[in-house]
Each structure stands twice: as C-alpha cells, then as structure tokens.
Amino acid sequence: MTSPVNSSNVSQPNYQGIGVPDQSIGNVLQRGGEELILHKVPDRFTVRLSPSTSGIKDLPQPPIPMQHANSVPPALEEVTVAPNQLDEAMALARNSEYIDFASHVYQLDNDPSSVIYLTNQLTIQFQEDVDASTRESITSEVGLKELKPIEGIPNGFVYEITTQAQENPLKIANRLTRNTQVLLAEPNIVIRSQPHYVPRDSLYSKQWYLHCNEGNQMAAGCHISAEQAWDITRGVRSIVVAISDDSVDINHPDFQGVGKIVAPLDLKSRDSLPLPEAPTDNHGTACAGVAVAEENGKGIVGVAPGCALMPIRTTGFLDDESVEQIFNWAIDKGASVISCSWGASAIYFPLSVRQKAVINKAATKGRQGKGCVIIFAAGNANRPINGILDESGWPNDIIKGRVKWLSGFAVHPDVIAVSASNSLGKKSAYSNWGTGVCVCAPSNNAPPGMWLQETGYIGTPPVLKGTLPGLGVFTTDRMGAAGYDQSDFTPYFGGTSSATPVVAGVAALVLSANPNLTAQEVRRILEQSSDKIVDSDPDPQLGIRMGNYDKNGYSQWFGYGKVNAFKAVQMAQNKRMVQQQISRNISQENSQILAIPDNNSKGLISSITITETSPIQDIQVTVEIEHSFLGDLEVWLVAPNGDKVLLQNRTLGVKTQLKTTYTLQNTLYLRQFLNLPAQGNWQLRVIDAVAENTGTLKYWKLDLGL
Numbered sequence: 001m002t003s004p005v006n007s008s009n010v011s012q013p014n015y016q017g018i019g020v021p022d023q024s025i026g027n028v029l030q031r032g033g034e035e036l037i038l039h040k041v042p043d044r045f046t047v048r049l050s051p052s053t054s055g056i057k058d059l060p061q062p063p064i065p066m067q068h069a070n071s072v073p074p075a076l077e078e079v080t081v082a083p084n085q086l087d088e089a090m091a092l093a094r095n096s097e098y099i100d101f102a103s104h105v106y107q108l109d110n111d112p113s114s115v116i117y118l119t120n121q122l123t124i125q126f127q128e129d130v131d132a133s134t135r136e137s138i139t140s141e142v143g144l145k146e147l148k149p150i151e152g153i154p155n156g157f158v159y160e161i162t163t164q165a166q167e168n169p170l171k172i173a174n175r176l177t178r179n180t181q182v183l184l185a186e187p188n189i190v191i192r193s194q195p196h197y198v199p200r201d202s203l204y205s206k207q208w209y210l211h212c213n214e215g216n217q218m219a220a221g222c223h224i225s226a227e228q229a230w231d232i233t234r235g236v237r238s239i240v241v242a243i244s245d246d247s248v249d250i251n252h253p254d255f256q257g258v259g260k261i262v263a264p265l266d267l268k269s270r271d272s273l274p275l276p277e278a279p280t281d282n283h284g285t286a287c288a289g290v291a292v293a294e295e296n297g298k299g300i301v302g303v304a305p306g307c308a309l310m311p312i313r314t315t316g317f318l319d320d321e322s323v324e325q326i327f328n329w330a331i332d333k334g335a336s337v338i339s340c341s342w343g344a345s346a347i348y349f350p351l352s353v354r355q356k357a358v359i360n361k362a363a364t365k366g367r368q369g370k371g372c373v374i375i376f377a378a379g380n381a382n383r384p385i386n387g388i389l390d391e392s393g394w395p396n397d398i399i400k401g402r403v404k405w406l407s408g409f410a411v412h413p414d415v416i417a418v419s420a421s422n423s424l425g426k427k428s429a430y431s432n433w434g435t436g437v438c439v440c441a442p443s444n445n446a447p448p449g450m451w452l453q454e455t456g457y458i459g460t461p462p463v464l465k466g467t468l469p470g471l472g473v474f475t476t477d478r479m480g481a482a483g484y485d486q487s488d489f490t491p492y493f494g495g496t497s498s499a500t501p502v503v504a505g506v507a508a509l510v511l512s513a514n515p516n517l518t519a520q521e522v523r524r525i526l527e528q529s530s531d532k533i534v535d536s537d538p539d540p541q542l543g544i545r546m547g548n549y550d551k552n553g554y555s556q557w558f559g560y561g562k563v564n565a566f567k568a569v570q571m572a573q574n575k576r577m578v579q580q581q582i583s584r585n586i587s588q589e590n591s592q593i594l595a596i597p598d599n600n601s602k603g604l605i606s607s608i609t610i611t612e613t614s615p616i617q618d619i620q621v622t623v624e625i626e627h628s629f630l631g632d633l634e635v636w637l638v639a640p641n642g643d644k645v646l647l648q649n650r651t652l653g654v655k656t657q658l659k660t661t662y663t664l665q666n667t668l669y670l671r672q673f674l675n676l677p678a679q680g681n682w683q684l685r686v687i688d689a690v691a692e693n694t695g696t697l698k699y700w701k702l703d704l705g706l
Contacts, residue, residue, distance in 0.1 A: 020174040020654075028174060029106075029116075031186055032350035032408065033652045035631075037109035038116060038170070042083040044069060046076040046117050047093050048101035059098050064089045072117050072190055073268070073315035074322065078105065101161060103168055113398050113452030114191070114346040118169050119319055121147070121188035122176075123354050125156040130181045138179060142172050152357040158188075158320075177654055184655070186352050190319035194345040194379075194451045195246065195283045195497060207300060207474050208423055209442040209502065217471050219425035221531060221562075222442055224502060226303060228566035232573060233512045234295065235306030241292050241508050242335035242372075243501065244326050245284025245342065247276040248311035249478040252285065252488065254293040254300060259308055263333035266313040267325055274313030282483045284311065286493045287341050289476025291501035292508070300475060300489060303505020303565065307512065310335050318344055320354040327358045331366045336511050338362060339504035341377045341497035343407050345453050347399060350651075351408035363414035363519050371519030373507045376410045377496035378419045379432035381460045382448035382541050385410045385417060386434050389542075393461030398454070411436040413666030416507075416523055419558060420444075420499040422470035426535045427547055427557045429468055431496055435668055437559040438523065439530050441502035444494025445470025448541060464541055473498040506565045514572040522572075529568040530561030552672050586612055586678070589701035596627065596688050596695050603634075603687030608702050610640075613679045618705030619670050621647060625658040625686065627695025634687045637662075637670075640680020645669045650689075678704050 020028045020035070029036040049056065056068050056077045064085050069078040081089045093102040106116040122144065126135055135157070139146065143165025150156040161169055169187035176185035210226040212218050237259045250261055250273075266274040276282065292309045293302035312329060315322050330338050351359075359374060366372030378385050385407040391399050410417040416438045420428035422445040427433075430448040431440070447464040451457050475498070477483040477490040484490040503526065510522050517525070535547030535557065546556040553560060588608045596604045621637055630652035638644040646669070647662045664670050684700045 020177070025171050025174045026168075029170065029187070029189070030173060030177060030184070030653060031189075031352055032356065033655060034350050035653050036348070036350075038106040039109060041105040041107055041115070042086060044078055044080045044105045045086065045090050045093070046072060046078050046103050046105060047099045048075055048120055049077065050098055050100045053098045059096075062089070062092055064092065073317050074119070074319065076117055076119065076190065078117070100163070108346055108348065110401065110403060111347045111399065113454045114349075115453045117190040119188045119190060119321075120161040120169065121320065122159045122161070122169050122173055123150065123156065123184070123186045123188065123320065123352065124159055124176060125153055125183040125353065127181050127183060128155055130155060134181065138176070138181065142167070142175065144172070150354055150357055152361050153353060156353070156357075158354070183657070184353060186354075188320040188352070188354070190317050191349065192345045192453050193314065193316055193318050193342045195342050208471055209473060210301070210303065217469055218423050221533070222421070222423045222425045224303070224442065224506065224562070225564050225566040229506075229509055229569040232566075232569045233306070233509055235292070235304035235508055236512045237306065237308045239304070239336045239508045239511045239515065240308040240310050240334055241304065241504055242310040242312055242330040242338045243284055243288045243291065244312040244314055244330075244338060244340050245287055246316065247274050247281040247284050247313045248288045248309070249276055249285045249476075250274065250311055252289075252476055252479055253298065254289055254296065254302075254476050255309060257294045257296065260294060262308045262310045263329070264311045265329050267322060268313055268315050274311045276478050276482070279482065282478055283341065283497065284313070285478045286475045286484065286490060287339065287497060287501045290473065290493070290498055291339060291505040293476055303502055304508035304512065307505075307508040314342075320352055323355045324358045327362045330372060331362050334367075335372055336367055337373045337375065337504050337507045339375050339501050340409065341500045343377065343379055343409050345451055347383075348404045348406045349408050350406060351412060355408070356412060359412050360414050367519070370517070373416065373504075373511070373519045373522045374414060375416045375418060375500055375504050375507065376412075377500040378410050378417050378437055379407055379450070380430040380448060380495045380497075381432060381450040382430055382539070383432055383460065384434040385432050385436045391461075395455065395458060398452070407432070414519070416503060416526065417559070418496055418500045418503045420494075420496045421533055421558065421562055424470055425533050426537065427539070428470070428494075429464060429540055431557070433546060433557045435556060437556065439503060439526050439560055440533075440558040440562050441499035442473075442562065443496065443498040443502075444472040446494060460541070462541060503563055506563045506568055509565055509569050510572040513569045517572060525568050525571050526563055527560035529564050529571050530559075531564050532561045533558060550672075552674070554668075554671070585618075585703065585705050586610070587701060587703045589699065590684075591699045594697045596625075596633070596686050596697060598688050598694050599691040601687060601689060603685050604697055606684045606686075606697055606700060608682045608684075608700075610678045610680060610682060610702070610704065612704070612706060613677055614706035615675045616673055616678050616704055616706065617675075618664065619673050620661055620663050620703040621670075621684070622661045622701040622703070623647065623658060623684065623697075624699040625695060625697055626656065627658070627688075627693065628656055629693035630655045630658055630695075632688045632690040632693050633695075634689070636685040636687070638683040638685055639673055639676060640682060641676065643672060643676075644685075645672065656695075678706060
C-alpha cells in the first residue's frame, strides 16, 4: 500500500459533452456530479409488487425457478435465479400483472462488495426557465409521473416510473441528461447502510472517556473534561439529540425521566416504537447512552445527561426517500443535534442531489433557521474518507489496485465528520482519516475493518493481529441477555460509532449553554476548543504519519483535535468564536470573459488586486464558468504569497454551468489563508486538462472579511 495521492490525478470519464454514450447508457450512474460505472449482478434482480399483491409468497409459481433472497426497503423484493435464466426471468416479471417494476441488481466498478438497487424514482432538475408544460412534455415522453418538488433544489422534482416507460430508471436518467433543458437526472438508488463500530473484549466498568486520571492504559488528557463542563451545564431538555440508528431500547432505565424521549420514530416498522427486534439491533442503544444517558443515580451517565433523546430507527438501507425521512423528521420534530454512526456499505459512494439537499436543509433551516448540528462517523477501515490508496491483500482480491475511497455522508460540507482517538491519546488503529475530518473523540482501539454486503465484516489488509492497547467504551446495552453483553450495559463498545455520539453530546452541551448559536458557530467552537493531541508514530497498518498539525492547526488524523467539553461550553457561554471579530468586509470582482485554454496544463489566469493590508478573517470565492463538460476542469485560488487552494476538482461530470461560492465551510483548505495579509494580486487559475470540450470563465469575485 502507498500513501494517498490527490484525487485530481485520477482521470474522469469524458463523454464529449453529449452525455453518456449509447454503449454505456445502461451501466453509468450519474450521481452527485460524478459518473460511476456499474456492473449487473448475474444471478439476481428486484421486483416491486403491485398494490393488489399482498406479498411475494402469493405470486403464482413462475415457469423459471426463482428464490426470494430478501426484502429491500422501501418496497423492493430481491430474488435469485440461475445466471443463464436471468433475462428470461426478468421478462416474465415485467409482463406479470402482479409486478409493477423489475430491475437488475448492480455492483460498483472496482467494488464487487457493493450491492446497488434501483427504485422506481428519478430526481430531475431542469434549467431555470423551463416551465411546467415543458417539464410535462419531456417527462411524459419517457413514461414519468411527477411526485413532488424538492426543497432546496431550484426547478427540481421527484418523478416516478409509470407502466408506459420503455426503459429502466438508469437508462432514462442518462438519456434525459442529453436534453439541454435538463441540468441533472439521477435515479434513486438503495444501498445498505454500514454501522461504524468495533466491539472488542476490553472490559472496563468506568467511563474514562468522560473524565479520568492517568492509570493503566490511560494517558493524561485522553478524556473530554466532562466534569468541568458539567459545572456550567449538564444539558437541558429543550436541546434534543436525535440518534439515527438500528434501534434504541427506550425502556432502558437510563432513558427514563420526564421529557427524556421526544418524537420517537421507527421507519422500519412504520410506527413510533423504535425498539430492537433482531439479535443484531444493539448499535443505537449503545450510541444513545454515550450521548445522553440520564443522570439518575444508577447505571451510566451520558455526555449531555440533561438533554432529550429523539430515537429514529432506520430501515438499514440508504435511498433518497429514507434519508429524507430521517432528516425531515428531525427537522420537523425539533432536533438540535443529529448523530449518525453509519455510512454506505461501499468504498466509493457520492451522495445524490436529494441526499445533499436534505442534509443542507437540516443544517440551514432546522432549529428555526439556526440549523441542526449534524454529526457523522468517519468509519473504521483506516482509509481516507476522500482519497486514493493502492490496495492489495483483500480476501479473493475483492478490492485491488488503485482504489478511490469516498464517504459521501462524512464529506458533506454541512456535516461534522468524527475520527477516533484511544485511551492512550493516540489515533485508534481503525479510524478513517482525511481532509474532511473535523474533530476526533475518544473511543476504543482495535484492528481496522469494515462491513461489506457480500462478505460481512472483514479486516482491512494488511491485517493487524493481536490485541491493541486501549480501553473500551462503557455504555448502555439493550435490556436483558440480548445485546453486546449479558447485562444492561457493555464495556465493549467502540469505533467511530462511539466517538460520534461523544461529539453529539458535547454539541448538545454547547447549545444548552448558548441556544442562540447557529450550527456553523457550534462547529467552529468545537474546532477552536479542541485539544491538539499528537501522534508522531507511524500508522501500524499503512506506515503513514498524519498525527501532527499543519500551520492552520489541522491534522488529517484528528481534524482540529480532540473535543474538549469544558473549553467548548465555556466558549459558548462567553460567546467566543474561532474567527476574530470582523471589522469590515471588502469585495472585488473580475467580470472579464476569458476563453479557457483547451488541453493546457498551465490554464487560464484571471487576477484581482487587493490594496487592504489587514489580516484575513473570512474568505469567500464566487465563480461562474460555462463549459461543455465541466468534468474536465480544475479551479484554483492562488494567494499573493503563492499559496494555492484547489476550489473545484474534476468532479462535475457532464454539467455545463458552474455558478457557486466556495467558503470556509464547504472548502476546508481555504482556512490556510486566514490571518494572511489581504494585500496583493490574487489569481483564479482554471485548468482544462482534457482535449475537445471548451468553455469560458465569465466572472469571479473575492469577498474578504478583515
């Protein structure tokens, strides 16, 4: 294995600005501005039963032997068949009066462990000037029916496949993107979620991660200084922490109390009792205990024991509808913090436009416009949340070669991505890392691994053998003999799954101390108040060193450091923010239209001159580009001292219009310009590294807070 390299060095598909070519129309998934290559699974497909059919067991016996494999929420049934009979079986299903929809099952290219299901929905965003009658004409021609508009996506709508459709959603979406009146078209896909935890046998009966002194396998400062924070606040009921997970045992004594449980939801059983059912439904109860277990004189105590709990049981699968349901429920029912210790069970998976939009909606419109604080686990594979590694040694070579890793939820700009440290104050061996990590929090230590749908849980290579030093996280367990432990508590919890609700609890304490803070202000407080733990040792699995901090106080292993509850609550109480007080704002723009050189590594340079000498406290860059294939382009900002930041990578695919603003929140590396003198010549550099497609830089603007 080698060190990660910049993903801009990996070539992107180029379809010459005309959309996906016919020969690829059935195996390219356009998603989040990228194109992902799909392969059909040869021995299975999915069906959606008609409303009059009560269940798949009630279907007439088909002439071709088919076996029901599993149910895929929200409404799909997966069946297996002999590979040489797949096409014939699917034709029978599509002609059956008992079945409304049938589709192939897919896997992602270079990720045979992934399993992707198509639903009968598409997301379509039209050009701004496209009216309702034109939309109807375009969509009815391919057999689509409008379901609803998408909040936050201008002229964006969800459509449903009707019986008049002649092709599957993948092909329909790819054909629609060739229409100049369509900005994007994405099929709604389903992928199984992956819980981020590593339970291990390091029994420990005290919650060292909250407060501890040095001792056996405990380093000074490995905890979050909760006791000092509790001198200021132990949380208030008006601050609600949503735990989105497999279930929560709300009957547990540590979740009792007046007003403790708020708006419980079970998306799997479609009721308001998100209780564990399957033997493996243990994860959410443990996460909820870490964040908000009640202080009641027995059991354990959460990071924010006085705050309320909103338990949301997920379906275990991630499609657009289910993700929207999770976040819309949290918004509508008044969640302040949303804790998500899960991700997609795939090595590279960008979010859909609907998933991005609902997370942004929660982060900007939740809490009556102040925004919900959204927290995601980075993952436990010891891999980048957005980067590239040379992989080998996986079982049966299921993953090999130069592999791109992407955790779409963790890298969303409105999300706080959490990595893990251990009781020795070092990086947890399993913790994922990368430039999207915001902060870390204490958890256990264990060998890296991940859950893949085709293999189950496996260790990532090269496999680390033996016991790693570090204590486990003691938390609530589901009641009785079921769960991780025979008792109602477990000392075996860990992973970034455990680190995430630690941060959720700290965020809840911060809002308890100052409920007027916005979600972005909470994020800055967590970053500014974090402890700069240092790990100079090489990673025991990959041999890389990322445990130190750059000139901006950032580490790819730890983000801005380990959360410190006391410092964060104190800062919230005093209304202090990470940025210094901005005394004035200046804005300069360059509206000269310039052609972007085609297939030229030097690119186009456009300049803006700033005469102010004060240090920069805030920076925003607005760019407008027109290009026949934006996936060819890189956009860089170069400061007067020569430092440069990649604003836009080659990830925009077949889009032709770019008009966006890059900020400290959505472009992490812009922070390296903070405190630099503003004076000098600032440059925007646009590089088109691939031949044929062309375009122009129409406008760019630099906004500085001084």
